[in-house]
Amino acid sequence: MVIERETYAQAAYRAIQRMVVEGELAPGSKVVVRPLCELLDLSPTPIKTALAALERDGFLVATPHRGYRVPQPTWADMREIYELREVLDGIAARNAAGLERPEEFVAATLKPLYERQQAAAEGADLVAYSDIDLEFHQAIGHASENSRLVRVMENLGGQFRFASGSSARVPGRVHTAMREHAVIMRAVAAGDAERAEREARAHVRKSAAAFDKSVRANGVRSR
Template sequence: MAIERQTYKEQAYREIRQMLVDGELAPGSKVVVRLLSERLALSPTPIKSALAGLERDRFLVAVPHRGYFVPEVAIEDMREIYELREALDGIAARNAAGAPDAEGFVRRVLRPLYEEQRRVLDEDGGQGYSAVDVAFHRAIWHASGNARLAQILDNLGGQLRFASGSSSKVPGRVPEALDEHEAIMAAVAAGDSALAERLSRRHVRRAAEAFGGVVKTDSPTPYRPTN
């Protein structure tokens, strides 16, 4: 029974997190346990446990005596996330390049994802690019051989998408990002750990700069529950 309860909690966490990332739960809105329970066909217990976990992971805000709300993410929050991503993505790329079969990993995993990114950009006008981009980076995170690192990066990546902080929405950024992906792949395939780390850090830094360039104000957006 304990294993079953944990499974339901994990299911609730994944599905509610995806709802947040996809924008189904609007910033400032209250998260209603009953509605989520009906939507996911789960009892309130795993829903409440999942909400507590999402609050710990900064996807929700807990307001005493009022419940959980979807936060409006401040610009400064985005800067912090990108800063962490730069350092951790660099470590992941360095480790991936130092793996025994780095060249094979690029050939079997990264190259097909890269080609899919190109296809989506050329044929679909960029529709669906973000999902393939996430898969590309997630593959490197997991190839790092550091499960904790991959988990942290997945959480940070989710926060970026949840906050609409993806630089892929910046005009002209995607072609540049793809060139950077190609350079990172070449470094990983060559087993050049130092270069892979340097290129990956620069890639995230340029993404942050692109995002920052379209932000109209440096003032944080405060959390404001709407009800």
């Protein structure tokens, strides 16, 4: 019975996550248990478990006595996150390019992630795309061999995954982002630390611009 309940909760998690990432649940909207039960044909228990997990992962925010809602960050909030990510991703890519055999790291770790993300992009699966996007960036972080940098990246993971899903809704952004990932991989594999850092930072700046375009279309506050 425990396994069955966990399976229902996982199914609810994925379904609600998809609604958030694909914009069916708009930024700022309230997330109510009863309609989700009816929509997903599930009891309240797995729905509540899923909502709590989504809140922990940064896809929802909880308000005491008022339940959950989809995050509606201001652009000022996200600017802070993207500024941090630009620096962190730049350092991570630079250090990864400085590995003893960076081409082996790219072939064994980044290329498989890239191929999975490409398949998700071609299948228009924005949830899988954003999940793998986070894995791709965190893999570079781990390769940097900077444990403090990794911890900070992981703390921002949920918020950045939400941003990734939102920016992916901008027409053409997914395929452009994939090309940027390919450029970063080539720079890392070549051991070109300066170029790897430059391209990683440029990628984050372009992602920030795409996120800005996406959330403003949904009426996000600028402050």
